[in-house]
Every structure is written in structure tokens, then in C-alpha cells.
Amino acid sequence: MTRPLPGAEGVAVQEQYESADQQMSANRLGMWVFLASEVMLFGGFFLGFLVYRVMHPQGFEEAASHTDLLIGTVNTVVLLTSSLTVALAVTAVRHGRRGMGIGCLAATVGLGAAFLALKGYEYWKEYGEGLMPHAGKPFPLHEEGTMLFFNLYFAATGLHAAHLTLGIVMMSTIAVLWAVRGTARVPELVESGALYWHLIDVIWIWLYPLIYLAGR
Amino acid sequence: MTATATNPASQRPTYLNHAYTLWSWLSTTDHKRIGMLYLGTLTLMFFIGGLAATLIRLELMTPVGDVLSADGYNKVFTIHGVIMVWFFLVPSIPNTLGNFILPLMIGARDLAFPRLNLASWYIFVAASIMALYFLLAGGVDTGWTFYTPYSSMFSNSNVTGVIAAVFIVGFSSIATGVNFIVTIHKMRAPGMTWFRMPILCWSLYATSLVIVLATPVLAISLLLVALERVAGVGIFDPALGGDPLLFQHLFWFYSHPAVYIMILPGMGVTTEIIACFARRRIFGYRFIAFSSMAIALIGFGVWGHHMFVAGQSAVAAIVFSLMSFLIAVPSAIKVYTWTATLYKGDIRMAAPLVYALSFIVLFVIGGITGLILASLALDVHVTDTYFVISHFHFIMVGASVSAYMGGLHFWWPKMTGRMYAERPALLAALFIGIGFVLTFLPQFWAGYLGMPRRYHEYPDEFQVLNVMSSAGAGILGLGYAMPLFYLTWSLRHGEPAGDNPWQATGLEWSVPSPPPKHNFVEIPVVEHEAYSYRPFGAQGSERVESDEEIQR
Amino acid sequence: MRHHVRLFVATWAVLLLLLGGTWGAAMLPLNETWSVVCNMGFAAAKTAIVAWLFMHLNESTGLTRVAAIAAIPFLFSLGLVTLLDVLFRVP
Numbered sequence: 001m002t003r004p005l006p007g008a009e010g011v012a013v014q015e016q017y018e019s020a021d022q023q024m025s026a027n028r029l030g031m032w033v034f035l036a037s038e039v040m041l042f043g044g045f046f047l048g049f050l051v052y053r054v055m056h057p058q059g060f061e062e063a064a065s066h067t068d069l070l071i072g073t074v075n076t077v078v079l080l081t082s083s084l085t086v087a088l089a090v091t092a093v094r095h096g097r098r099g100m101g102i103g104c105l106a107a108t109v110g111l112g113a114a115f116l117a118l119k120g121y122e123y124w125k126e127y128g129e130g131l132m133p134h135a136g137k138p139f140p141l142h143e144e145g146t147m148l149f150f151n152l153y154f155a156a157t158g159l160h161a162a163h164l165t166l167g168i169v170m171m172s173t174i175a176v177l178w179a180v181r182g183t184a185r186v187p188e189l190v191e192s193g194a195l196y197w198h199l200i201d202v203i204w205i206w207l208y209p210l211i212y213l214a215g216r
Numbered sequence: 217m218t219a220t221a222t223n224p225a226s227q228r229p230t231y232l233n234h235a236y237t238l239w240s241w242l243s244t245t246d247h248k249r250i251g252m253l254y255l256g257t258l259t260l261m262f263f264i265g266g267l268a269a270t271l272i273r274l275e276l277m278t279p280v281g282d283v284l285s286a287d288g289y290n291k292v293f294t295i296h297g298v299i300m301v302w303f304f305l306v307p308s309i310p311n312t313l314g315n316f317i318l319p320l321m322i323g324a325r326d327l328a329f330p331r332l333n334l335a336s337w338y339i340f341v342a343a344s345i346m347a348l349y350f351l352l353a354g355g356v357d358t359g360w361t362f363y364t365p366y367s368s369m370f371s372n373s374n375v376t377g378v379i380a381a382v383f384i385v386g387f388s389s390i391a392t393g394v395n396f397i398v399t400i401h402k403m404r405a406p407g408m409t410w411f412r413m414p415i416l417c418w419s420l421y422a423t424s425l426v427i428v429l430a431t432p433v434l435a436i437s438l439l440l441v442a443l444e445r446v447a448g449v450g451i452f453d454p455a456l457g458g459d460p461l462l463f464q465h466l467f468w469f470y471s472h473p474a475v476y477i478m479i480l481p482g483m484g485v486t487t488e489i490i491a492c493f494a495r496r497r498i499f500g501y502r503f504i505a506f507s508s509m510a511i512a513l514i515g516f517g518v519w520g521h522h523m524f525v526a527g528q529s530a531v532a533a534i535v536f537s538l539m540s541f542l543i544a545v546p547s548a549i550k551v552y553t554w555t556a557t558l559y560k561g562d563i564r565m566a567a568p569l570v571y572a573l574s575f576i577v578l579f580v581i582g583g584i585t586g587l588i589l590a591s592l593a594l595d596v597h598v599t600d601t602y603f604v605i606s607h608f609h610f611i612m613v614g615a616s617v618s619a620y621m622g623g624l625h626f627w628w629p630k631m632t633g634r635m636y637a638e639r640p641a642l643l644a645a646l647f648i649g650i651g652f653v654l655t656f657l658p659q660f661w662a663g664y665l666g667m668p669r670r671y672h673e674y675p676d677e678f679q680v681l682n683v684m685s686s687a688g689a690g691i692l693g694l695g696y697a698m699p700l701f702y703l704t705w706s707l708r709h710g711e712p713a714g715d716n717p718w719q720a721t722g723l724e725w726s727v728p729s730p731p732p733k734h735n736f737v738e739i740p741v742v743e744h745e746a747y748s749y750r751p752f753g754a755q756g757s758e759r760v761e762s763d764e765e766i767q768r
Numbered sequence: 769m770r771h772h773v774r775l776f777v778a779t780w781a782v783l784l785l786l787l788g789g790t791w792g793a794a795m796l797p798l799n800e801t802w803s804v805v806c807n808m809g810f811a812a813a814k815t816a817i818v819a820w821l822f823m824h825l826n827e828s829t830g831l832t833r834v835a836a837i838a839a840i841p842f843l844f845s846l847g848l849v850t851l852l853d854v855l856f857r858v859p
Contacts, residue, residue, distance in 0.1 A: 016326035026328045026402040032835040033394045037432045039839040044436030084780040087822040091772040134448045144457045151449045198823045205814045209807035213794040465850045532853035
């Protein structure tokens with residue numbers, strides 16, 4: 001490799017590697033391969049939405065019309081914006097801008113938390129309407145497949161929220177590390193963490209139409 | 217380098233003797249030590265799974281249920297399946313031999329992510345303990361396939377706990393898969409081009425691709441079953457309009473490729489052994505390398521042949537049937553290349569080669585009966601009978617474990633610095649080969665005559681076949697137990713092995729046995745193709761390829 | 769540095785526009801096929817932009833790009849062949 005990778009300067013090289021470049025590119029590839037497996041994980045939900053919508057088109061459209069499009073759309077804006085802040089954090093770390101980087105990470109964490117708060121409010125509303133399984137209230141919809149839709153919805157958004165929570169923990173940890181201990185391992189952590197965060201965003205980009213827009 | 221090899225452990229620092237404390241093992245990030253940790257753990261799991269198999273064979277000696285109750289039998293075959301599939305066969309070759317050999321083979325100091333590698337072992341151990349606890353305390357009666365709606369709505373056993381354990385062990389698999397992929401891409405020594413890599417590296421690469429892309433799909437299918445059980449979130453519930461076949465699609469999208477996770481590394485090991493003991497360059501290197509990739513890729517399109525009688529559409533069934541026939545092509549290519557390599561080779565019958573030859577024989581039998589199962593009409597007759605049991609045991613156990621044993625013997629001198637005793641090793645290989653065939657060949661007949669799987673009782677007319685099978689299992693068990701003793705014995709009393717007891721090519725044989733902590737003092741530069749073998753004693757010398765020539 | 773900041777803010781703006789497009793298309797009285805095509809098309813466009821710019825695929829090696837799209841054919845075949853079952857199943 002002739003030209004050094006962006007961000008490879010000043011990285012501590014671990015003993016199994018010959019150079020910082022090799023280490024950085026291995027880290028990046030490793031993260032991308034891991035993300036491929038994450039895509040396959042959520043693939044199970046995509047397949048579920050596909051198969052069950054084919055089987056129960058009316059039920060799915062009716063159920064989707066009971067989701068909260070406004071919260072869903074606002075949440076998409078929130079996540080897309082958090083993707084911007086995390087991308088800016090990578091730019092900051094590559095240029096050694098510690099203040100800007102920590103700020104961007106804090107903004108990312110804040111936006112992630114805002115997403116979870118809105119999602120929680122949405123769950124609470126759905127609980128009130130009896131759409132949640134085992135909510136102790138009669139399920140209000142009667143078309144076949146509507147309950148299936150909501151079960152799939154809660155499972156998929158729940159797993160997505162779990163990933164986001166992990167992302168928030170990661171980002172906060174990295175921000176604290178950066179603030180307290182300086183920049184030794186931070187560039188690699190920020191880059192890998194950012195890739196993970198973007199993937200959470202991408203998963204939501206696909207869940208959004210599957211959940212909120214079916215049959216609108 | 218060769219001169220110092222006679223006395224392995226005492227003078228020179230090796231990965232084994234640089235520290236002796238328990239903590240030095242539990243906190244190690246050395247791929248060789250982690251490989252040994254896996255070897256110990258997996259051996260334990262293998263014998264636990266084997267104990268369950270023993271109970272099954274004891275029960276089936278007689279047509280009546282006299283050893284186990286019907287429910288107990290269900291739980292025992294679930295223990296056998298779950299332990300053997302996820303806690304032995306899937307990690308067997310990659311995590312022991314692969315972990316140990318892969319970095320040495322490609323000229324790297326370690327895997328790309330050594331700490332992730334250690335983490336994968338801890339995750340594995342935690343998941344194993346969890347699985348054993350839930351399987352033994354209460355047990356699970358669904359079989360290792362966890363089919364819905366039985367697993368999600370009706371079974372009163374520890375399904376959730378075992379599902380959680382399998383879910384967790386998936387992280388361990390994926391960590392290893394990611395590690396291998398990145399290592400092969402990024403850590404090869406200068407000059408070690410893709411087509412100079414030993415075939416085992418190709419097969420580990422193909423295996424890792426399958427692990428990374430298939431395991432998460434298993435995770436999600438099991439997660440949904442657990443959600444249905446724990447939170448009542450019905451996803452596969454027919455009462456809600458859900459489709460139990462969707463679970464089977466997701467489950468087999470992993471679990472069929474999982475068979476390739478088990479067999480591909482075995483194919484790689486077999487290739488190494490055959491080239492070495494036939495003293496020949498492997499025939500058709502590129503064919504055998506690409507056939508591994510082809511098996512990995514086509515393997516993703518055959519899962520529905522597990523569902524021919526489950527009610528899937530005829531269109532899908534035809535596609536799956538065609539794909540299943542298609543995957544026989546790269547598999548056959550491999551068998552032909554091994555045979556062609558052996559042809560006119562300077563063959564030396566050592567224990568590893570006997571295992572490799574068993575691999576070929578058992579793989580061919582398993583493969584050809586697989587074609588019967590891939591045929592739509594024939595499959596209807598033999599689905600869920602002992603014919604299927606026998607078929608997949610030939611591949612997953614017969615072939616796969618033979619390769620594992622062969623590889624273990626082949627690299628044992630490298631791993632420990634000691635030679636095992638050849639006579640008991642040959643005897644064990646013979647017992648395993650004969651015992652295996654005697655155990656499972658009768659099951660083809662029993663299955664074809666209609667004996668269903670997963671029952672603890674059967675009609676009287678199947679008893680002769682079952683007694684044969686149980687007798688074979690006794691020989692097989694003896695064969696599997698023997699290495700435990702003579703390999704352990706060799707650790708202390710074996711002859712010092714020297715750097716390269718088989719006069720094999722490959723970078724792993726250019727370093728001392730056992731290798732030093734960071735494998736290579738200086739990263740080697742590779743200038744030769746793999747397998748530049750010449751016959752034993754050619755040009756008046758036993759040495760085939762001097763280390764300097766490879767390493768320079 | 770400034771270049772990247774500008775680029776990323778512009779990317780974000782385009783993503784929001786595409787989100788608006790997704791929402792707008794969903795409000796149009798399209799039939800089911802077209803609405804699915806629109807939804808999936810917009811999602812694919814957003815994904816491509818996030819992956820290409822935010823996730824730095826534009827400056828990555830070919831290998832990383834291959835790794836980035838590696839899962840897609842497998843996911844696609846999972847969906848396609850399962851659909852072959854679901855669509856043609858005899859009730």
C-alpha cells in the first residue's frame with residue numbers, strides 16, 4: 001500500500017501487525033464484515049415483513065395505518081441527523097480536533113437518546129391502544145395478519161432499539177475515553193463505532209417504509 | 217533452524233514454555249494457546265455428546281423402550297444434537313486446528329484480532345456451560361431443530377435456555393469467522409499470494425464466509441422463537457396467520473450451510489494430508505480452491521431440501537432440488553482431485569493418511585446418498601427415517617471427524633513438539649473407520665425399510681440392523697477414545713518431533729516445533745507455490761524442500 | 769476538513785430531501801406495486817448515500833466495497849427463494 005490511509009498517523013501498532021496501515025485496514029475490513037452479519041440478522045425481519053405482507057396484504061395495510069407516521073418520520077430525521085454528527089466526529093478525529101469530536105459524539109448520543117425517548121412514547125401510545133401483545137387489553141384490529149404485523153413490529157423495532165442502546169453506550173464510552181485519556185486508541189474506536197452507528201441508521205431507513213408506509 | 221529441533225521444549229522459548237501459570241493461559245491472546253484451549257474444551261464437549269449417543273444406541277439395542285422413557289429419549293437425542301452440532305462440529309476444525317495453523321500457514325504473527333479470538337473462547341465456554349445446564353437440568357425435547365409451533369407453543373422443557381445458549385455461541389462463531397476473513401485478506405506474508413496459500417486456508421476462508429453470513433439468520437430465527445415463548449409475541453403462530461414454514465426457511469438457511477461449515481475445513485485438512493503423504497503437488501489447485509468457494513456459495517441455495525414434505529410449493533422444491541444436485545459438482549471435483557493426487561504418488565501409509573482416506577470414502581458414501589435425498593420423489597420415501605440420519609452422519613461425523621482426527625495427528629508434532637505412537641494411532645484410525653461404517657451402514661437399510669427417526673421403540677424386524685449399528689458404535693467409541701490416551705501419553709513420552717517430521721512443505725513446518733510465541737522471528741518471504749513436493753528419497757535426500765528455499 | 773464538513777452537511781440535506789420524497793410518495797394515491805417500488809427505491813437511495821459518503825466507501829479500497837455489499841446477494845436469494853415457496857404454495 002503506497003499512500004497512508006486517512007487517520008493512520010500516530011496510531012499505536014499492535015504486535016501482530018507490521019504497520020499502522022495494515023492495522024487500520026484490518027480494523028475497517030473486520031468492521032465491515034461484522035456489519036454484513038448484522039445485515040443478515042435483520043434480514044430475518046425483512047423476510048418476515050415480505051412473506052407476511054404477501055400472505056396478508058389487507059391485514060398488513062390496515063395494521064400499518066395504525067402506526068404513528070409522524071413519530072416514525074421525526075425519528076427518521078433524528079437518526080439521519082445523528083448519522084451526520086457521527087460522520088463529523090470521524091472528520092474531527094482525523095484532523096485531531098478533540099473538542100469538535102467530543103461535541104459531535106455528545107450530539108450523537110443525545111440524538112440517539114431522543115430517538116429512544118420518542119420510540120418509548122410511541123410504544124406507550126400503542127400500549128394504550130391495546131396494540132401491544134399481552135397488554136391486557138383487547139386487540140382492536142380484526143383483519144387476519146394485523147396482530148402478526150404488530151408482533152413483527154415490536155420485535156424488529158425492539159432489536160433495533162437494543163442495537164441503538166449499545167451504540168449509545170459505545171459512543172459515550174469513546175467520548176469519555178477521548179476526554180480523559182487523550183487520543184491513543186481513539187481514532188480506530190471512533191471509526192469503527194461510526195460504521196456501526198451508520199448501520200443502525202441504515203436498518204432504520206429500511207424499517208421505516210416497511211412499518212409506517214405500508215398501504216398509506 | 218533444523219539442527220536445534222531435536223530437543224524441543226527445554227532450551228528454546230516456545231509458546232508453551234514462556235509462562236506456565238493458569239492465568240497465562242486464561243489471559244493469552246496467542247492464537248496457538250487459544251487453539252489448545254479450544255482443543256481441550258471441544259474434546260470435553262465431544263465426549264459429552266458422545267455419551268448421549270451411547271445412551272441412544274443402548275436404547276435402540278432392543279425394540280422396546282427399556283433404557284429410557286419416551287420423554288427421556290427425546291431429551292437425550294436433543295442433548296446429542298445440540299452439543300454435537302453447535303458445541304463440537306461447527307467449531308471443531310476452525311477453532312482448534314484453524315486457530316493454531318492458519319497464521320503459521322500464511323506467515324503471520326497472529327490472527328488479525330487476537331483479543332477477539334480470546335473473547336470468542338470465553339463466549340464459547342459460557343455458552344457451553346449454559347447449554348449443558350439447561351440440557352441436563354430438565355432438558356429439552358424438541359430435537360436440535362426447535363421446530364415451531366412445538367418449540368414455541370407446546371414444549372414444556374427448557375427450550376428458551378438452550379436457545380439462548382445457541383444464540384450466544386453464535387457470537388463466538390461469528391467472531392472467529394470475522395477474524396479468519398480479515399486475517400487471510402490482510403495478514404499474508406509478502407509473496408504469499410492467494411494462489412500460493414495452502415488449500416486449508418481457502419477452505420477456512422470459505423467456511424468463514426458461511427459462518428458470517430448464515431449464523432445471524434439462525435440467531436434471528438431462534439430469537440423469534442424465544443420471543444414467542446417468553447413474551448407471547450407470536451411470529452410463527454398459525455392462529456395469528458403466522459407461518460411455521462417461515463421458521464424452517466430461516467432455520468435451514470443457517471443449518472444447511474452449517475453442514476458446509478463442518479465439512480469444508482475437513483476438505484482442506486484432507487487436501488494437506490494427501491499432498492504430503494503422496495509426495496505430490498495437489499492436482500488441480502485452482503479447481504480445488506474455487507470448488508470450496510462454489511460449495512460455500514451454492515450451499516446458500518439448497519436449504520429447502522429439508523422441507524420437501526413440509527408443504528412448501530412445488531416450484532420452490534424443484535429449485536432446491538436442482539441446486540442440491542448442483543452442489544454435488546464442486547464436491548465431486550474435490551474427490552477427483554484427491555484421487556488424481558494419490559494416483560502414482562509415493563504413498564506412505566501413516567495415521568493421518570488413513571484418516572484422510574477414511575474421509576474420502578465416508579464423504580463419497582454420504583454424498584451419493586445425499587443425491588437420493590435431493591431427488592424430490594425419493595426424498596418423500598426416506599424423509600425423517602434413519603436413511604437421513606445415516607446420510608448426514610456420514611458427512612458430518614464420519615467425514616468431518618475423520619478429517620479432524622487426521623489433522624490433529626498431522627499437526628500434533630507441530631503443536632506439541634512430540635510424535636504420537638504410530639501403532640495405536642493406526643489402530644484407532646482403523647477402529648474409527650470400521651466402527652463408523654458398521655454403525656451407520658445398517659441405518660440406510662433400516663431407514664429405507666421405513667424406520668422413522670426420533671422414536672425410542674421400533675418394530676421387531678429392525679432389531680438385527682439396530683444391534684449391528686449399536687455394536688459398530690461400540691467399536692467407534694473405542695476408536696474415538698483411544699487418541700485421548702496415546703496423544704496425552706505422547707505429551708510426556710513421545711519422541712521429539714523435530715521441525716518437520718513429515719518433510720511437509722508449508723510455512724508452518726519452517727518454524728520450530730512447538731513454535732515460538734510470535735511464530736516467526738522474521739516474517740518470511742514466500743517465493744514458491746504450495747505443495748512443491750518431491751517423492752521420498754528423491755535425489756538421494758529425504759529433505760524435499762529446504763526451509764531456506766521456502767523461507768529465504 | 770472544511771471540505772468534509774460541507775460535504776457531510778450537504779449529504780444530510782439530500783437525505784432529508786429523500787425522506788421527504790419517501791413521505792410524499794407514500795401520500796400519493798399509487799397502487800400497491802408502485803408504492804412498494806417507491807418505498808424500496810427511496811430506501812435504497814438513502815442507503816447508498818449513507819454507505820458511499822458517511823461510511824467512506826468513496827475513499828475505500830475495492831475489498832471494503834465488496835465487503836459492504838457482500839450480504840446483499842445472500843439476503844436477496846433468501847427472499848427470492850422463500851417467495852418462490854410462498855407465492856406458489858397450494859393452499
